[in-house]
Amino acid sequence: MPKTITEQNLRLLIDSLIKEGTRVIGPRRTGTITLYEPLARGEELDLNELPRRSAKEVFFPVCENILSFQRGEEGVKVTDIDPCAFPETVLIGARPCDAAAAPVLDSVFSWDYKDEFFLQRRRKTTVIGLACTTADDACFCSAVGLSPADSKGADLFLTPVREGGYLCEALTDKGKTLITSHARLFAETSAAAPLSLNEPAGVKLDLHKIKGWLDENFESPIWKEIADRCAGCGSCAFLCPACHCFDIVDEGTEAEGHRRKFWDACGFGKFTDHASGHNPRDAQPKRYRNRIMHKFKYYDDKFGQTLCTGCGRCIRWCPVGIDIKAVLEEIQKG
Amino acid sequence: MKHDFEPKIVAFVCTWCTYAGADLAGTSRMQYPANVRVLKFPCTGRIDPVFILKAFQKGADGVLVSGCHPGDCHYMAGNFHARRRFAAFRKLLEFVGVDLARLEFSWVSAAEGGKWVEVVTDLTERIRTMGPLAEFKELETEEHWSGRLETAELKEAYNNI
Amino acid sequence: MNNTAQKHDATPLVAESYYAAVTDALRTEAARLLSEGVVTAVIGYKEGRRHGTAGPAIVVDPARANELIFSAACVNNLALYLTKAKKGVAGTGKIAIVAKGCDLRALAGLMAESQIRREDLHIIGVACAGVFGSGADRREPLSAGNLAGKCRECSVGAPEGADIVIGTLPPLPELSPVEAEELARLEAMTPAERWAFWKENFARCIRCFACRQVCPFCYCEQCLCDRNRPQAVETTPRPAGNMAWHIVRAMHLAGRCAGCAECERACPMDIPLNLLNRKMARELKELYGHEAGLTPVEKGPLVIYREDDDQSFIK
Numbered sequence: 001m002p003k004t005i006t007e008q009n010l011r012l013l014i015d016s017l018i019k020e021g022t023r024v025i026g027p028r029r030t031g032t033i034t035l036y037e038p039l040a041r042g043e044e045l046d047l048n049e050l051p052r053r054s055a056k057e058v059f060f061p062v063c064e065n066i067l068s069f070q071r072g073e074e075g076v077k078v079t080d081i082d083p084c085a086f087p088e089t090v091l092i093g094a095r096p097c098d099a100a101a102a103p104v105l106d107s108v109f110s111w112d113y114k115d116e117f118f119l120q121r122r123r124k125t126t127v128i129g130l131a132c133t134t135a136d137d138a139c140f141c142s143a144v145g146l147s148p149a150d151s152k153g154a155d156l157f158l159t160p161v162r163e164g165g166y167l168c169e170a171l172t173d174k175g176k177t178l179i180t181s182h183a184r185l186f187a188e189t190s191a192a193a194p195l196s197l198n199e200p201a202g203v204k205l206d207l208h209k210i211k212g213w214l215d216e217n218f219e220s221p222i223w224k225e226i227a228d229r230c231a232g233c234g235s236c237a238f239l240c241p242a243c244h245c246f247d248i249v250d251e252g253t254e255a256e257g258h259r260r261k262f263w264d265a266c267g268f269g270k271f272t273d274h275a276s277g278h279n280p281r282d283a284q285p286k287r288y289r290n291r292i293m294h295k296f297k298y299y300d301d302k303f304g305q306t307l308c309t310g311c312g313r314c315i316r317w318c319p320v321g322i323d324i325k326a327v328l329e330e331i332q333k334g
Numbered sequence: 335m336k337h338d339f340e341p342k343i344v345a346f347v348c349t350w351c352t353y354a355g356a357d358l359a360g361t362s363r364m365q366y367p368a369n370v371r372v373l374k375f376p377c378t379g380r381i382d383p384v385f386i387l388k389a390f391q392k393g394a395d396g397v398l399v400s401g402c403h404p405g406d407c408h409y410m411a412g413n414f415h416a417r418r419r420f421a422a423f424r425k426l427l428e429f430v431g432v433d434l435a436r437l438e439f440s441w442v443s444a445a446e447g448g449k450w451v452e453v454v455t456d457l458t459e460r461i462r463t464m465g466p467l468a469e470f471k472e473l474e475t476e477e478h479w480s481g482r483l484e485t486a487e488l489k490e491a492y493n494n495i
Numbered sequence: 496m497n498n499t500a501q502k503h504d505a506t507p508l509v510a511e512s513y514y515a516a517v518t519d520a521l522r523t524e525a526a527r528l529l530s531e532g533v534v535t536a537v538i539g540y541k542e543g544r545r546h547g548t549a550g551p552a553i554v555v556d557p558a559r560a561n562e563l564i565f566s567a568a569c570v571n572n573l574a575l576y577l578t579k580a581k582k583g584v585a586g587t588g589k590i591a592i593v594a595k596g597c598d599l600r601a602l603a604g605l606m607a608e609s610q611i612r613r614e615d616l617h618i619i620g621v622a623c624a625g626v627f628g629s630g631a632d633r634r635e636p637l638s639a640g641n642l643a644g645k646c647r648e649c650s651v652g653a654p655e656g657a658d659i660v661i662g663t664l665p666p667l668p669e670l671s672p673v674e675a676e677e678l679a680r681l682e683a684m685t686p687a688e689r690w691a692f693w694k695e696n697f698a699r700c701i702r703c704f705a706c707r708q709v710c711p712f713c714y715c716e717q718c719l720c721d722r723n724r725p726q727a728v729e730t731t732p733r734p735a736g737n738m739a740w741h742i743v744r745a746m747h748l749a750g751r752c753a754g755c756a757e758c759e760r761a762c763p764m765d766i767p768l769n770l771l772n773r774k775m776a777r778e779l780k781e782l783y784g785h786e787a788g789l790t791p792v793e794k795g796p797l798v799i800y801r802e803d804d805d806q807s808f809i810k
Contacts, residue, residue, distance in 0.1 A: 032630065033699070033765045038479050052763060053701070057480040062701055063731045064481030085483055137545045228584045229551040231575065233705035235763045251729055253392075262731045263701065270721055283583070319709045319761035320571060321543045321550025383746050384719070384727045387739055404802065414800035417809070418783070422749050422797060424808060425778040429681070429771070430742060431690025440810035453810055469690055476734040478698070 004192055005158070006165040009185040010092075011042025016182060017090050025058050026092040027051045036091070036098075047093050049134060054241030054311060055098040058091050059105065059121040063262035066117065066248070070256040083120035090178070092128040097141050097311035099129040099153035101241035107303040108244060117261065126174045129154025130166075131197055138312030139200035140325045144207065146309055148197035161192040200310070205328050207296065207306055213331050214297040218289070226327055227288030229320045234265030236291070236314035236322075242307045245271075266290045292327065341395035341461040343370040345454070346381045347442075348401035350408040354444035359451050366451040367458040370398070377401065379412025383423040386437065390470045396436045396461035398453065403441040413441075435460060436467060504639035508667055509624045511636060517565045517621060517662040521593065524619060524659060526560035528591050534617050535588035538576050540569040547633025551576065553585055565593070565661075567637035570626045571709075572755040574601040577611050578714040591617040595626075596651025600753035600787050601711040603656075607791040608751070610714060620657025622664045625649060629760045639670055645756040645769065648672040656789050678773055694734065697741055699764040702732040706744065706758035706768055712751045719743065745771040750779050750796040753787045 005013065014024050018041070028037040029046040036051050036058065070077045102122065109118040132141075132148035141147060151157035156175035158166035168186060170176040179186055237243040247264040251257055264271060267288065272281045281287045295307040308324070315323045347353045353374050359366060375381050378401030389397050399420060407413045420439055428434050440453045525537040541552035541562045549568040553576065554560055573592055576584050594602060599620065605611045625646030627633050632641050639647075647670040654660055681689055707713045720728045720740055728743055729736030752772045759769040779785045782805065785796035
C-alpha cells in the first residue's frame with residue numbers, strides 16, 4: 001500500500017529528526033530569498049519556490065576546511081579533518097533537478113580519486129525529493145531527460161496530492177528506514193490523487209545530436225557570437241546543481257592556518273591563468289565554450305552522463321541574459 | 335599596574351614624522367603603553383584602508399594611523415590624499431557597524447614625542463575600557479553552514495522544540 | 496529590491512507603443528550608422544527568449560540592426576563593454592552605444608578616468624521611464640509595482656550630452672524613494688544593528704563576483720581581491736572574507752560609482768549592494784561636494800585634495 005504524509009506531519013517529521021540529532025536541510029525563506037539551509041524547526045520549511053542556490057552544497061560545501069596547520073618547535077603539525085565527523089543529514093524538499101544532480105556528481109567525485117569529503121557527506125545524507133509543481137519559463141528539466149516527477153537521486157520521494165499532503169515513495173533502504181523509524185507520521189492510502197505537475201514548456205533537446213555537434217565544433221564562430229557579452233562572473237556555475245569545480249587555498253599566517261576547499265568557476269578569467277602568465281582560455285568565449293563542452297560533451301565522454309539537470313538557475317540569474325537553453329536549441333539546429 | 339584586559343593596538347605610521355616622533359619619545363625615556371605595535375610606512379599616502387581592515391580582522395582591538403602634519407609631507411601631498419581617503423573610509427566602516435572609537439588618526443611630527451605618548455596612551459586607555467573588539471574576531475571563526483562541522487545550533491534547535 | 500511592498504500600483508508608466516517607437520528609431524539609427532560607416536559596431540540590447548527579458552547585443556552588420564530593441568527589460572549598463580575588462584569585444588574604431596541616463600553617468604565617469612574617449616563614441620541616448628526590478632513580475636507592463644528601486648529616484652530619465660536622444664517621455668509620477676528610505680533606516684540604527692544587518696547579508700555571498708564583473712568601474716586588470724601574495728582579502732567565501740571583500744569593493748568605488756546599481760541587480764543572493772554605494776556617494780557629496788553627473792569631471796574626489804579639507808577627525 002502506498003504511504004502518505006500530511007503537511008503537518010511532514011513538519012513533525014523534521015522536528016523529530018532534529019530531536020534525534022539529525023541535521024535537516026531544506027528550503028527556508030529569508031527576506032526576498034529562499035535557500036537550502038539548516039532548519040531549526042519544521043515550521044521553517046518553505047516549499048513555495050525553487051531555492052535560489054541548488055542543493056549541491058549539502059555534499060559540496062561553499063567552503064570547507066580540509067586540514068589545519070600549526071608551526072611549533074617540532075616543525076609543522078598538520079591536523080586532518082575527519083570526514084567521519086560530518087553530521088547525519090536529511091535533505092528535505094529537493095526538487096528533481098537538484099536531487100538528480102547528486103548521483104551525476106558521484107561519478108566525478110569517485111573516479112580516479114575518491115573524494116571522501118563529498119562521498120562521506122553523500123553516505124550520511126538521506127534525500128527526500130519533491131515532485132515539482134512550480135515550473136517557470138526558465139525551467140527545462142524535461143528537455144534534458146528529467147521531469148517534474150523524476151525521483152532520480154531521492155531516497156524518499158514526495159508527490160503533492162490534491163487532498164493536501166504528499167504521497168511518499170521509498171526508493172532506497174535509507175528511504176525505507178526513514179519511514180519505518182517514523183511510522184506513526186505516515187498513513188496508508190489506496191486512493192490519493194497527485195496534483196498535476198507543471199511540465200516545462202518548450203523544445204525537447206536531442207542531447208545526442210548536440211554532443212555530435214560539439215564533437216566537431218570546438219572552433220566555431222558561434223562561441224564568440226554567444227559569449228562575447230559574458231561578464232565573466234561565476235553566478236551560473238555557483239547556482240548550478242551540477243557544476244563542481246573547486247579551488248584549494250591555504251589561509252592564515254605563517255604560524256597557523258587552514259587549507260580550504262571552495263567553489264570555483266570556469267567563467268573566471270583567473271581559472272586557467274598559469275603562473276607563467278599564459279592563459280589558454282584567454283577570452284570569455286573560450287571560457288563559456290568550456291562550460292558548454294564540459295556539461296554536454298566532456299562529462300558525457302567520460303561518464304556517459306550530462307552535467308545539466310535543467311533547473312534554469314543560470315538562465316534566471318545571468319546578469320547579461322545568456323540563456324543556455326537558447327544556446328542548446330541553436331546548437332541543435334546545427 | 336595590572337589590568338584584566340590588554341588591548342592590541344596596531345599603529346600605522348609614516349617613517350618621516352610619526353615614526354621619528356615615537357623614536358624621540360623612546361630616546362627621551364618617555365613611558366607609553368606597550369600595547370601598541372608600530373608598523374612603519376614611507377608615507378600615510380601608502381597606508382591602504384585595507385591594511386586597517388586587515389588589522390581589525392586579524393585581532394587588533396584598536397588601530398592608529400599617524401603621519402606628518404599637513405604641509406610637512408616628505409612627498410609634498412601624500413598626507414593630503416590620505417586625509418580624504420581616511421575621511422571616506424571612516425564613514426564606510428561606520429556604516430557597516432564598526433565603532434569609530436576604535437580607529438584613531440593623528441598628526442605627530444618628529445619633534446612631538448610627547449604627543450605620540452599622549453595619543454597612544456589615550457587610545458589604549460579608551461580601548462581598554464571598551465573591551466576587546468569581538469565582532470571581527472567572531473566573524474573570523476564563522477563558517478558557512480555547509481562547511482560547518484560542529485552542530486551547536488542543532489543542539490539549540492533541539493532544546494527549543 | 497523590496498518588490499513585495501510595492502506590488503499594489505500596477506498603472507503602466509508608459510504606453511507599450513512608446514517602446515515600439517523607440518525601438519524603430521533605434522534600429523533606423525543603428526542601420527544608418529553602420530551602413531554609412533560612421534561606426535564599426537553598435538552596442539545595444541536584443542530580446543531574450545523568455546518573456547520580458549533582454550540582454551546586451553553587439554551588432555556589426557547593418558542587416559542585423561533590426562535585432563535591437565528598447566524596453567523596460569533593458570536593464571544592463573552597456574558601458575561595461577567599453578572598458579579594459581571587456582577589451583576587444585566591440586572591436587576597434589568608433590563604437591555606437593545605447594545609453595540610458597544612468598548609463599551615461601558611467602560613460603562620463605569612464606571618460607574622466609581616461610578609459611574611453613568621447614570622440615571614439617557615438618552615444619545613442621534613450622529617454623527611459625525606468626527598468627524592471629530584479630526578480631519583479633515582468634508579465635505586466637512597467638509600473639511603480641515592478642520598477643527597479645534605483646529608477647524610483649531617477650533624475651536622468653532624459654539623457655543629455657548624447658549624440659542623439661531617442662524618445663520623449665510622458666510626465667512620470669513622483670514615487671517614494673525606497674532606496675533613500677532604506678539608507679535612512681540603516682543610518683538610524685546603532686552600529687551593532689548595522690553590523691548585524693550587513694553580517695547577515697554578506698554571509699549569503701558566494702563570491703561569484705557578479706557585482707565586480709558587471710561594474711563599469713571594476714576594470715582593473717588585476718583585482719586586489721584575486722591576489723594571494725600578499726593576500727589582502729581572503730578568497731574563500733567565508734563570512735570574514737565576504738565582509739572584507741564588500742568593504743573593499745565599496746571603498747574602491749567611492750567617488751567613482753555612477754550609481755547604475757548593476758552590482759545589486761546582478762547579485763544572485765539579493766545583497767543590497769547599492770546601499771553601500773549610495774552611502775559613499777552621499778558622504779563624498781557632503782565632504783567634498785562631489786556628485787556623479789553627466790559631464791566628465793577630470794578628477795574624482797579621492798584623487799584630488801584641498802589644503803583646507805576637513806580634518807576634525809584627526810588628532
